[in-house]
Amino acid sequence: MSSPPITELTERAREIFRRVVEGYIDSGQPIGSKALAADGTLNLSSASIRSVLADLESLGLLAAPHTSAGRLPTDAGLRIFVDGMMRVAEPTSEERAQIEARLSESGPIEHALQQASALLSDLSGAAGMVMVPTREQRxxxxxxxxxxxxxxxxxxxxxxxxxxxxxxxxxxxxxxxxxxxxxxxxxxxxxxxxxxxxxxxxxxxxxxxxxxxxxxxxxxxxxxxxxxxxxxxxRPVLIVRGAANLLDEAALGDIDRVRSLLDDLEDKQSVASILESAREADATRIFIGSENRLFGLSGSSVIASPYRDREGRVVGVLGVIGPTRLNYARVVPMVDLTARSLGRSMDKLIV
Incomplete structure (x- = not known):
């Protein structure tokens, strides 16, 4: 069953859905009706909230883990949230300055790519990835x-x-x-x-x-x-930094999923093929969980953006991989900014 567009949900259902998704992204835990009711701003009883949660589950937007009375978003629910409800959080001036400073130095291109990958990892709390540009010089x-x-x-x-x-x-x-x-x-x-x-x-x-x-x-x-x-x-096709970030406290409760993700990252050619699919994208692309076959079992998401030289030619792709509860609102603009900053630095780098 395909999920309905967000515009077909009632205002009450949209608000409850938004709070479940944002709560899950923040904590990594299912969100229950009692927690939503305790906030007080919904002005709804736990019973009324449970009814809406059940409706959202029947629509395929939420799921109820058997170990919890709470709900968490499905991959389809996250896609609807990202495409239609997400409030983008632009990087702070300090984050912008940090990105520009670390990518503005001249030197070997490998160093800049490693810096970009490490930056993405540090700023996202997930693993950063950068595709190495092909070297087809005459x-x-x-x-x-x-x-x-x-x-x-x-x-x-x-x-x-x-x-x-x-x-x-x-x-x-x-x-x-x-x-x-x-x-x-x-x-x-x-x-x-x-x-x-x-x-x-x-x-x-x-x-x-x-x-x-x-x-x-x-x-x-x-x-x-x-x-x-x-x-x-x-020659490496992919530089990955920060894989240890994937072993956070929430992930340790599902160690099989994390092990599956780390195994996937070992196959760098396959991961690079996913990033390659974002090469011609006009904007940052987001792959959520089972939308991509490679990361379907590990329940992971990829946020990727091409980076270009000063002539506008795409020379590579960079991105972030992490659990589906990535903070998309924060990471998407971070990936986009890093791609643009790395592109501006290309003419200073030694290939």
Whole structure:
């Protein structure tokens, strides 16, 4: 049964529903009619409140755990609350200053991404996540330098002037002629291409026997391509900070759920695929509990937003993961602000 839009509820039902959701988000515990009546501002008896709670449960917006007389929101109820009732709490000036200060420093991009993930964790009380941007820069030059003892240094130079080095293990000593021939061959085919494009072209030529390389030079080319491809595959796709925050006092009462969530976080490729689905979003996206298959069993929510460079190009996605009782009103604008701040810092970072 699909849940009704919030506009179809009576004013009384909406107010009671709002208080149950906000109480659950604040405490992590089911909210009962006695607690709602004790507040005094509803001017309703416990019996009248119980009747409304039962109606909301029949509509699929609330559920009653068998161990409690109280109610808590279902995933569908949380979705209705987030989409139609949530009162967004903008970050304070102190929080804004903290975010801007920690993300405004120049330096390696990995440091900025780790800072962003840690920031999200600290400010949300959950786990912060940041996708590492793909590095598809166009290349300008490649060099192989003999290091002796069966090793060579592979040097990649990008069109933006960035330089990256990797050590290539060889079967034995390499002649200067072989190194030069391999270097010239690779440089002539990668100029203006990404590494993936250049690798595909060169492997195709080598497999088809369309090169003038001798065996030694061809071996150097294949080893150079192999070490760079392996490096690209092993680079982290996701940085997660603050997973320990998921073990709060309320979570310890449901340790199986938390264990399931921590297991999910270990599969970073799957988590990254969820964040990837927010890449083209115009605004921060919210995935609640069973709305996402990966986190359905752990009862967790993800709040994610793309971050862009100064030209407006999406370069990655960041977000927060935690229990479905996340403080959405506070965390959603926090994620959005962090994404915008990280985007403004992109041109200062060393990729």
């Amino acid at each position: 290349l300008a030059q490649f060099n192989l330098v003999d290091l002796g003892q069966g090793r060579a240094l592979a040097v990649l130079v990008g069109e933006d002037g960035g330089v990256e080095n990797r050590v290539v293990q060889l079967d034995g000593p390499a002649s200067s002629g072989s190194l030069d021939r391999a270097t010239n061959y690779i440089t002539s085919r990668l100029s203006g291409r990404t590494l993936a494009e250049a690798s595909q072209a060169m492997r195709g030529e080598i497999a088809a026997g369309q090169t003038q390389l001798d065996d030694a030079s061809r071996d150097l080319v294949e080893r150079g391509l192999a070490v760079w491809s392996e490096d690209a595959n092993e």
